[in-house]
Amino acid sequence: MQIAVPVIVAALAAPAVAQAPTRTERVVFARGASSITLRGMIRGYDTVDYVVSARAGQMMSVSLRAKNSSAYFNVLPARGSEAIFIGSTIGNQFDGRLKDNGGYRVRVYLMRNAARRGEIAAFSLMIGVSGRPAVGAPGGGVNPIGSGPPVSAGNMGAFCRGEASAQYAVRPAYIKIGRVVVDRGGGSVIDGSADKGREGIKRFRCRFDARNRFIDVMAMTRDGF
Secondary structure: OOOHHHHHHHHHHOEOHHHOOEEEEEOOOOOOOOEEEEEEEEEOOOEEEEEEEEOOOOEEEEEEEEOOOOEEEEEEOOOOOOOOEEHHHHOOEEEEEOOOOEEEEEEEEEEHHHHHOOOEEEEEEEEEEEOOOOOOOOOOOOOOOOOOOOOOHHHHHHHHHHHHHHHHOOOHHHEEEOOOEEOOOOOEEEEEEEEOHHHOEEEEEEEEOOOOOEEEEEEOOOOOO
16 A cells, blocks of 8 residues: 555646646737736546747746646747656746747646646736847758648638638638748748637738748737737
């Protein structure tokens, strides 16, 4: 019995992320802003990944506030699946310099003991990215690098519409997009707008890198969303 105790304790203290599907949301900073505060709620084994596009050499700051003390976040790198920060062992504040270009994931979850009880955690999550990319870093400089598989030129419009629809929480029919334009760095952009009803029309730009990999949906209005 004495040998089994620490094993049981370790299991209860483990994150719940391995047992639940993960919801993914892409983070878009308002034009001119370097940080954003997101509010959400998780229940039980729910987890949510906030994907942030950043470049090598930049600094990322993340802080989480939640009334439920079993709520934490991890930071997963742009390349690889091993977390570079584990909140349950370090705390709910992360500040670090990024090594690679691409989409970093901030994963919010409940510890397994709380998840088993079906507990709820309403949270406030601040994410900030600042500083210039490292000089000479692969894909650094003025041209950001996307993540995921390349998108064919013919499918870029539909891909952009789908990402913007999810980002602005409206049906694809309320998303208008323009034509694909090749930028000076060799990547491509698509300008568009989302009709948010009473909240007004929100302008955005979908960005793809030189290899047609999706980078982000960049807000082009002052209030972002």
